[in-house]
Amino acid sequence: MRTKRFVDIAVESILKNKMRSLLTMLGIIIGVGAVMMMVAVGQGAKSQIRASIDNLGTNLIVVTPGSSSQGGVSRGAGSFNRLTVQDAEAIKRESLLLSGVSPVIMAPTQAIGGQGNWRTVVLGVSTDYPMIRDWTVSSGRLFDSEDQSSMRKVAVIGATVAKNLFPDQDPVGQDLRLRDVPFQIIGVLQAKGQTANGNDQDDVVLAPFTTVQTRLAGHQFIGQILASTALSSDIPAAEDEVRSIMREQHKLAPYDGDDFTVRNQTDIMDAEASTTDVMTLLLAAIAGISLLVGGIGIMNIMLVSVTERTREIGIRMAIGARGSDVLSQFLVESIVLSVIGGALGVGLGFAGAKTIAGLTGWSTAIAPAMVALAIGFSAAVGIFFGFYPARKAAQLNPIEALRYE
């Protein structure tokens, strides 16, 4: 009842001075609006990155050669800084938690077939690879363990390769020459689109790693090992498992550091997201400053309002308002001002984000939590900057306030 009454008084007093109230709120409106807009764009970018990383596969674990802590220091003879097919096989053999393991041998190649030739990358992988990457064929079939063990010259081509080499025909069954070695195309991969970095994931040719190793790459080392777990909750344990298998495989002494790096999808996501985080931090700083300025505006007007209404305060005190009643009245007024400002700012942010999305084609997203946060923050600004004027009002001497002209 009391609070409702104070809110009524506050709204009344705000409505009595519409223009002034609007100007007072302007700082908050613009501040909140700008932040909402920026965050909406940032969030949109973030969710795009997330989507493209999810696209990599599910519950992914990546092993790459070299230790991140190694820096430029040579580890000397005896420590070999390479991944081998044997490492991948050992992980596959010994791991209990992984659902799939595949070496990835990368061989950039000029592919010849169909309409002409195309520069692409041949990935020598195991039969687990499509499952790890959550990838399947749109036509034809994937290679199987028979193909792999017999080192058959079969290839599954990405959608981009298919489009460029075989624009008007079904590539399945056609020949493909990779470094003068004839391969038979047995399938076409479903299109996956670009990664967050803009790499075309469909510009690829998959072949059994056994074949690629002997026919194309000509060396024993592999770029990375991909693995995945069935459950996302197994990821940390699986990473530890992979690490210990790898240490054993590389015969590392207890005091040696890892000569390989194990990362999971979250790590990759974090790395990608760190740029966005810096951006977010910057936005938070701008938000802080603009809300500070907005808050000072509110404090200024509230101080004027207290002076203007000194007589009213005197009357209220004479008829029995306590200091705390007067304090609440002015505090509520400043909170109502800033919350209305915040709400209008959210509206402005929405409109701005929509406009940006419309103009640039970026995806934007405003989370409900963000709206709540913006309004909550506005209220906090109202309390913080309204308190001093309200306290000043509450401490007025009723006799002097009544005499004030």
Place this chain on the structure above:
Amino acid sequence: MDTRDLVIQASGLKKIYGTGGSEVHALRGVDLRVARGEMVAIMGASGSGKSTLMNILGCLDQPTEGVYMLDGVRVDGLDRDELADIRNREIGFVFQGFNLLARTTALDNVELPLLYDRSGRKLDTKAMARATLERVGLGDRMDHQPSELSGGQQQRVAIARALITNPAIILADEPTGNLDTHTSVEVLALFQELNRQGATILLVTHEPSIAAYAPRVVEMRDGLVVRDHATQELHDATSDLQDLEPLEVAS
């Protein structure tokens, strides 16, 4: 006089402003007793200390020295919040300048003291405000704002605001100071009527012609009560109104 029926019981009230060499003794030992149902005029020139006394009796200020019992409760020495509650419950103020909230209807102005009521009673504040406005003859002006009311009507709203909490005492500080003669007498007639209905009224004024409407007059000079006497020729405002020329209403 039966002490239990004393609304105001003040003894040895002193008020000193400033310190050291620049001390101002606004009150220099005032004793005052007002019984329930009395109507007392406090008279004095400006500087006589009547405003200071009024502030202390109205619990807006504290005496430097002395004892003040309001309706049997000792109120000197209370803190700000306790004084605010006493003002809300026990005192109804009527000021020279009306002191109504601007851009607020008569009804809302009258209702205001009840909104600061801390007794926890369930009150139908709107109904009470309506009834009180009718009591002062403004039943048809409830939704008017002060700017839409004449001076006399504004003062009636202020009187209704003072009455609504059914206070122990109504303190009227120069209530006719801003009004013409006719309206002044009208307001005084209202005070006399309320007094007949049992209200205790303290009328602070510097005009003997206004004091003449109160049965008892307390005269102050230089911070002291110099005379406390019954009015010899008590005026009745209602009959005086009939003698006065009817007021020309400005259109």
